[in-house]
Amino acid sequence: MDADSILNQPAVSLKGIGGQSVSRLEKLDIYQVRDFLFHLPLRYEDRTRIQQISHLRAGYTALVCARVTSCSISHHGRRILNCQISDETGLLNLRFFHFTAKQHNSLSTGTLISCFGEIKEGYSGFEVIHPDYKIIQSPEECLIQDSLTAIYPLTDGLRQSTLRKAANQALDAYHNAPDNLPDLLPITLLKQYQFPSLQTALTTLHTPASELSTANLSGTHPALKRLAFEELIAHQLSQLQKKSTAKHWQAPKLAENPAHTQKFLSTLSFQLTQAQQRVIAEISRDCSKGNPMLRLVQGDVGSGKTVVSAYAALLALSNQYQVAIMAPTELLAEQHLRNFSLWFKDFNTQITYLTGQLKGKKRSQALLDIADGTAGIIIGTHALFQEAVNFSRLGLIIIDEQHRFGVNQRMALRDKGQTENSKPHQLIMTATPIPRTLAMLNYADLDISIIDELPPGRIPVITRAIPSDRRDEIIAKINAWVAQGHQAYWVCTLIEESEVLQCEAAEDSAQYLAESLPNIRVGLVHGRMKAAEKEQIMLAFKQHELDLLVATTVIEVGVDVPNSSLMIIENPERLGLSQLHQLRGRVGRGTNDSYCLLMYKPPLSNTSRERLNILRETSDGFVIAEKDLELRGPGEMMGTKQTGQMQFKIADLERDAGLLDSVSEAAALIQKDHPENTQALINRWLGTTTKYAEV
Numbered sequence: 001m002d003a004d005s006i007l008n009q010p011a012v013s014l015k016g017i018g019g020q021s022v023s024r025l026e027k028l029d030i031y032q033v034r035d036f037l038f039h040l041p042l043r044y045e046d047r048t049r050i051q052q053i054s055h056l057r058a059g060y061t062a063l064v065c066a067r068v069t070s071c072s073i074s075h076h077g078r079r080i081l082n083c084q085i086s087d088e089t090g091l092l093n094l095r096f097f098h099f100t101a102k103q104h105n106s107l108s109t110g111t112l113i114s115c116f117g118e119i120k121e122g123y124s125g126f127e128v129i130h131p132d133y134k135i136i137q138s139p140e141e142c143l144i145q146d147s148l149t150a151i152y153p154l155t156d157g158l159r160q161s162t163l164r165k166a167a168n169q170a171l172d173a174y175h176n177a178p179d180n181l182p183d184l185l186p187i188t189l190l191k192q193y194q195f196p197s198l199q200t201a202l203t204t205l206h207t208p209a210s211e212l213s214t215a216n217l218s219g220t221h222p223a224l225k226r227l228a229f230e231e232l233i234a235h236q237l238s239q240l241q242k243k244s245t246a247k248h249w250q251a252p253k254l255a256e257n258p259a260h261t262q263k264f265l266s267t268l269s270f271q272l273t274q275a276q277q278r279v280i281a282e283i284s285r286d287c288s289k290g291n292p293m294l295r296l297v298q299g300d301v302g303s304g305k306t307v308v309s310a311y312a313a314l315l316a317l318s319n320q321y322q323v324a325i326m327a328p329t330e331l332l333a334e335q336h337l338r339n340f341s342l343w344f345k346d347f348n349t350q351i352t353y354l355t356g357q358l359k360g361k362k363r364s365q366a367l368l369d370i371a372d373g374t375a376g377i378i379i380g381t382h383a384l385f386q387e388a389v390n391f392s393r394l395g396l397i398i399i400d401e402q403h404r405f406g407v408n409q410r411m412a413l414r415d416k417g418q419t420e421n422s423k424p425h426q427l428i429m430t431a432t433p434i435p436r437t438l439a440m441l442n443y444a445d446l447d448i449s450i451i452d453e454l455p456p457g458r459i460p461v462i463t464r465a466i467p468s469d470r471r472d473e474i475i476a477k478i479n480a481w482v483a484q485g486h487q488a489y490w491v492c493t494l495i496e497e498s499e500v501l502q503c504e505a506a507e508d509s510a511q512y513l514a515e516s517l518p519n520i521r522v523g524l525v526h527g528r529m530k531a532a533e534k535e536q537i538m539l540a541f542k543q544h545e546l547d548l549l550v551a552t553t554v555i556e557v558g559v560d561v562p563n564s565s566l567m568i569i570e571n572p573e574r575l576g577l578s579q580l581h582q583l584r585g586r587v588g589r590g591t592n593d594s595y596c597l598l599m600y601k602p603p604l605s606n607t608s609r610e611r612l613n614i615l616r617e618t619s620d621g622f623v624i625a626e627k628d629l630e631l632r633g634p635g636e637m638m639g640t641k642q643t644g645q646m647q648f649k650i651a652d653l654e655r656d657a658g659l660l661d662s663v664s665e666a667a668a669l670i671q672k673d674h675p676e677n678t679q680a681l682i683n684r685w686l687g688t689t690t691k692y693a694e695v
Helices: 003-008 019-026 033-038 101-106 160-176 187-193 198-206 222-246 258-267 274-288 305-318 330-343 360-372 407-416 436-442 468-483 499-516 531-542 577-584 606-617 621-632 634-638 657-673 675-694
Strands: 043-045 061-075 079-086 091-096 112-118 120-122 125-129 132-135 149-151 294-299 322-326 350-354 375-380 394-400 425-430 447-451 462-467 487-491 522-525 548-551 564-570 595-600
Touching (some): 003 033, 033 160, 061 091, 149 160, 187 222, 187 657, 222 675, 274 294, 305 425, 322 330, 330 531, 350 360, 468 564, 499 522, 499 548, 564 577, 577 595, 577 606, 577 621
Parallel strands (some): 294 425, 322 394, 487 564
Antiparallel strands (some): 043 149, 061 079, 061 112, 120 125
């Protein structure tokens, strides 16, 4: 079997890989022999040199050659084999909780052993628990190896030795025929960034030479950086390729109707900002073409994204096409229903609301109206892409707070409107500003519009950080605030990632505040309430039938009550900067001064203190997003563990953030000068997952 066929053979074709290992290896994304090369070690153990006991340090692994000075069994609730060894520079204790009589007898005084393990601080000096050891006749027999020992990520049922042997076999096949796994990064890029070749990088990471230390093989090593860079470039190329592919699909040509436009603008109680008008022009230009629009609209809290999306909906309606508007929560979907019902009240179009809560005859009628085209605007949650939902002429999809949906969910809705050679236009909105470097990587397949202007008259929210031991002062402030005719929010943040506990905490807070403020009307909203109940409470708050609304972070999006100009956020240190900024955006929508009080629980960590200070100093969502990126890291910000978000084999967005600025430039160079490498790079790193980039 030649080297080429070995690398492309199933993993099971290697020696030592049995049929029962196939499903286990698949959990590690290992299918072919070549996949072992890109399954990199987590860390390394140094068995290349013997270390003197006097030089050992706690927390490090070490290889020691020494003689047994004593060995005995102690009984402290359980039998423990205690063995002490010495190499004449010091003493080291070995402890075994599981052992046999034969093992005890073999470790007699004077026996020479080589042992390897992690050094820990014990009661009587350094110790190793259950070391890897071998009885030897002379120091020359010590377990000395030529390279550092790779420790690979595992899954149940697989052993380190199995993966190590398989990786070595794959590496041998690669060395015998390196052209069968070509280097896809141009030599100009390798020289520019001083990266090693693919062969050198893989060899270094799987079998690092003895002169390299484990510290040298950290995330900053050029071999690892080179592979991470290639993977990031592959993701970028995939996104750009899908953007190009989308241009080959057809989409409805949505022409503007001047009469409808004038009628729509006359129903608004405000003037559109220059930024809104610019983004509307970009959307109109996209929709007038015969290819699907794929546009992401970023806008800070309160910048007016919803009315921009309503104008896009008007384009579809004016050309007899349906519009589907999908929101991540019922609360936000209900807010859209109210706004669209107001803005389109003078148009002859039916607006249908569809969520999982809609049952029986109402649901059947809604599905019928959607299928026969009676419904022009369909607003809802995840229910929009369920199997029973069939659209008549879906021309535009609007997705709000897109990062809360998995890719499969967004694809399912898009597929609802796909005919043989046509797809609906897509408009995606987010109030979470995305830092430039992350937007380039995650949304390279989308055209991006930014609403970078707030409506006139918006007064910046005054933000203060107050320790929780001043709770009584804050409650007194609420009393005085309400007495002046204003309203307020009290936000309870997430507790131990549990919605149940979060809701219980909100209920307890509502009860406590109602007892503390007997003359104030207190309402409660949380995620486990029924949609109708939430809607009733929100409407009562909007109509000023309630003075204080206690809520979980469910009110982060979709609530607009201009008279509510005070917000208290409990335990703000539990939330990210961007989410705090989103919550703060619920106030400051009227003409009065507005306040956001961050009631933290002392003592604060340095990071938490810095985050709250940033929030106090600026109300610019894009500045806050950049700071959030610095403090939390890209992985956490983008929610890379969310279904459908980018998953990486080697790249780590936090560790490799310094590479992001160079990725777009490198991808453009490959497209221009080495187009034959584009698909090969995508196949190597993404395989079948590339379809996600279409969304």
